[in-house]
Amino acid sequence: MAAVSAILCALFFLIFWLLTNPFWTGIFRLIAFVFFAGAVLGYLKVMNGPLLVSLDTTDELLLVSYQKKGDVVQEEQFERDTIESVTTTKSANDLLTKLLQPNSAGFQISFTDTDRPLALFEFGGRTLLFDSSGQNKINNYLKDAGIET
Secondary structure, eight states, X not given: OHHHHHHHHHHHHXXXXXXXXXXXXXXXXXXXXXXXXXXXXXXXXXXXXXXXXXXXXXXXXXXEEEEETTEEEEEEEEEGGGEEEEEEEEOOSSHHHHHHOTTOEEEEEEESSOSSOEESSEETTEEXXXXXXXXXXXXXXXXXXXXXX
């Protein structure tokens, strides 16, 4: 994605540089800047590396760990005896997420000692969404672990 944005940025910059009409120069300058911003943001995302989420259980705990480049960057622990259920929730309410990831869904965990469900997988302040195969893997793992889904 970053490479495509960089190539399109260079292409539109070259077109902007060769034009003499001020109207079209402004339009192509704006388009080149948009693709430049996309290239920078795409490069930063690639540089960060993919996020690996692992789920593990013990007799007392449900453990969720997040890894980047082989290093654990965040861990969460949930006491199994306080877990009421884990439910699948549909994707976010924003239109862009629904269009780009129509089958994605997150997971909410409900506890016996609170009324408000929480996101089971949350990293960097954002709820993580999973495709249908990821949802099936998580649901099967939770059922095998004896956690109600």
